[in-house]
Amino acid sequence: MAISARSDLAADLRSVVQGEVRFDSYSRALYSQDASIYSMEPAGVVLPKSVEDTQAVLEICNRNGVKVLSRGGGTGLSGQTVQEGAVVIDYTKYMHDVLEINVEEQWVRTQPGITLTELNRQLRPHGLMFTPDPSTASRATVGGAMGNNSCGAHSIIYGKTVDHVLGQDVVLSDGGIANFENVSGAALEAKLRVGGLEGDIYRTVRDVASRAAPLVEANFPKVLRRVGGYNLDLVNEPGGLNLAQLMVGSEGTLAAVTSARLNLVKIPEFSGLAVLHFK
Structure with a gap:
């Protein structure tokens, strides 16, 4: 430039x-x-x-x-x-606050700049945790975990980041604001009729995902920790459409996330370490 x-x-x-x-x-x-x-x-x-x-x-x-x-x-x-x-x-300097913790429903709403370690430190008094645990958790942020679809050592038990993102508040490329959460039925039909960029996104994503479904089914690897590419395999799942699942793993190429609602699990009552020796 x-x-x-x-x-x-x-x-x-x-x-x-x-x-x-x-x-x-x-x-x-x-x-x-x-x-x-x-x-x-x-x-x-x-x-x-x-x-x-x-x-x-x-x-x-x-x-x-x-x-x-x-x-x-x-x-x-x-x-x-x-x-x-x-x-x-x-976002790490200013937009790093926990906005809401719902202990009963086990979710948290947070800004993207908070680190995974700090988020779990604030959740610990409630007996809850956000499960993705990469080795860089003390520096890696919630926003980065969503962009990268992070996993961690316990992903075989808890899954990937995409499995725990319930919704996102985002800023679109034109500066417009949108909320991406699961929508179905009449709510989804209303989204598909909305004008402007948000409506275009819903219509285009559903169209692309529908046309690509046979290729996705045939070629996407059936592994627990597939984190490469866009999550088109999740867009066609029954029960509605959640564009937050497409956002996760997109490396910031689709929109800017300003807050997210994340699923939480109870902290295990016991934890331990097994050391295995091989000959």
Whole structure:
């Protein structure tokens, strides 16, 4: 990106964003890398303080034809959180609050910037936990876990992140707000009739998933920890349509998540460690 274009973009963002807008060379270098071997310099970085900040980033970047990349803790090993010329959104500094805990129904609503370890620390007094437990849990965020469809050592018991995301509040590419949760029956038909980008998304996803269903059935591997590609196999499941399940594992390519409602399980009463020796 040309220096003048980058300066104009930074000025546009600073005029409306209440959080931090960092387009200096140090910040660009800092966010050009993650835990992978890749290095790609972004156009700049925004640390939003609110949903409105996130909307502003998407609106302005969409208007200027600039890519947007949501970033968590940067613990991915495949270069998911670096992108040449993109505006990186980092939620970890300001958007990391637990918004609601429903102990009776066993779910939590949280912002994306909280780490997995911190989320479970706040859930522990209620006897509940969010199950994905990658080795980087002390740095990896809820947003990153959803983007990567993280698993962890206990995924054989509890499943992947996608198995525990009940819904998401998102900002679409045009800056519009949507809520992705399971909808069925009359509610789904209403979504399919909605105008604008959200309605287009529902109609297109259902159409693509329907046409791709035979290929998905024939070619998607039947393994417990398949986390590559979009979850088109879940879109055609009976009982409704939950676009949050398509969002999980999409590496931030579909929309920006500003909060999520996550399923919780009870903390096991006992835990232990087995050490196996092989000859």
